[in-house]
Amino acid sequence: MEPSRARRLRPEQDAAAPQRVLDAIRRDIIFGTLLPGVRVTEAALATKYGVSRVPVREALRALEAEGFVESKPYAGSTVAEIPLDDAEDLFAVRGVIESTIARRAARRAAAQFAADAPSTQWWSARRALADILDDGDRAVAADALADLPELNIRFHLGVAELSGSASLAALLRQISGKIEWLYAADVDNRGKQSWGEHRLIMAAIDAGSEAEAERLMAGHVGSSHRGYMERFAAPRDADGGTAHRG
Amino acid sequence: MEPSRARRLRPEQDAAAPQRVLDAIRRDIIFGTLLPGVRVTEAALATKYGVSRVPVREALRALEAEGFVESKPYAGSTVAEIPLDDAEDLFAVRGVIESTIARRAARRAAAQFAADAPSTQWWSARRALADILDDGDRAVAADALADLPELNIRFHLGVAELSGSASLAALLRQISGKIEWLYAADVDNRGKQSWGEHRLIMAAIDAGSEAEAERLMAGHVGSSHRGYMERFAAPRDADGGTAHRG
DNA sequence: GTACGAGCGATTGTATTCAATCCTTTCGCC
DNA sequence: GGCGAAAGGATTGAATACAATCGCTCGTAC
Structure with missing residues (x-):
């Protein structure tokens, strides 16, 4: 291998x-x-x-x-240019995709625990997520914020893997690059707090609480959205227009 | 050549x-x-x-x-297998993407009409949509339902073009294939009625009514969703499981 | 009779080669 | 001196050639 x-x-x-x-x-x-x-x-x-x-x-x-x-x-x-104009749309769509993924992941987790033998694929994905969470905690503790963008996207893609929905996972993978792009621009501001929310989401999924997982994920993405917009979009909000690339 | x-x-x-x-x-x-x-x-x-x-x-x-x-x-x-399991998720995500696109398109149309000279790119996209709508009407009149799946997806991609959001357009393009797949499976059932809704959406966009355009598009996608599920998912609903591909 | 392993054909992954097109520069002309 | 057009270099698009890997079949041993 x-x-x-x-x-x-x-x-x-x-x-x-x-x-x-x-x-x-x-x-x-x-x-x-x-x-x-x-x-x-x-x-x-x-x-x-x-x-x-x-x-x-x-x-x-x-x-x-x-x-x-x-x-x-x-x-x-x-x-290509940094998609500042599209950030608003991107966050909106991402919120729906990730919320649905979280709900699905919780449902699937419950099904796995109910079954006698969880599938190998599910277990390996779950183990990978545990490692990612640990790595992220270490990075936060060491103030190595530069590592967080990649770990962040790997966590979210890992949850998508856990959800078992190939379509949703592919869709998230499609926009994951731009998410990482936006995340990297704001990691010094919200990185630590944002990472802390991941364990809460993971716990809700493990508990099989579909509604709770969906709610937490929606809040998680929504916070990133607001934080990003407050920092980058506010100055351009006054003129009500788009600033670049016509 | x-x-x-x-x-x-x-x-x-x-x-x-x-x-x-x-x-x-x-x-x-x-x-x-x-x-x-x-x-x-x-x-x-x-x-x-x-x-x-x-x-x-x-x-x-x-x-x-x-x-x-x-x-x-x-x-x-x-x-790959026909994504029956993913159809539910696909429709959910598509609803958000297309609703946002419709809102954006209406906003942009209003801006174009307010300006002295609409952009060439916008006009050509708008003209293309007019042609697509005419072609679709002819196909419906001639009972050529086999032409509708492609025309349908071209209409929706055309609206995305009109919205001016590159990210949303790329996202819709990403799932357009599967949308066409699902649409083709149900075109004999809902094709004609579904096509008729397109002109209403177009009118709302032309009028610059953001809320109306978004509402109509959400309803349009939602109807397709319900129609598809009633036809294909209902028989499998009883056993509460997914039928294929685990 | 069945299970295991080596050999072989079929298929993919990459490198190399050649043609078509675009962009830049320069020459000629106004 | 400015502007337009053609030639050349640079770069992409596709075809061919070759190396590496996988799956299957056949042979052999137990």
């Missing part, structure tokens, strides 16, 4: 190269290494990550679907 | 081959030509559509992101 480094004498066949490149580029965009408007060429990325252009192409297509880059035929790709 | 039947002296650079292949495969899945569980190989698809494996790979990746196929490394892709 593990890619031993001794085995890599010639292969270069990772079978995960596109995913690795995708994560790396997205990370660079989210944390500001790649600034909006910058043009990215396939050849440069291929050289940077030590692969050929084919995996890079797949990664760029995925990033385009996620809204991180914009491409035109034969004209290349550029990094 | 045209793919001559002579030998491929020149490789025919379409620059749109992946999109064409993507639409074709998705269409085959939606309309039942490709049945769930069937294994699809890249080579076969490449031969069928007269392209190489590279564009086929891109199309398969996109289909995977949309949830139409499932892939494992080195193990190939299979057509």
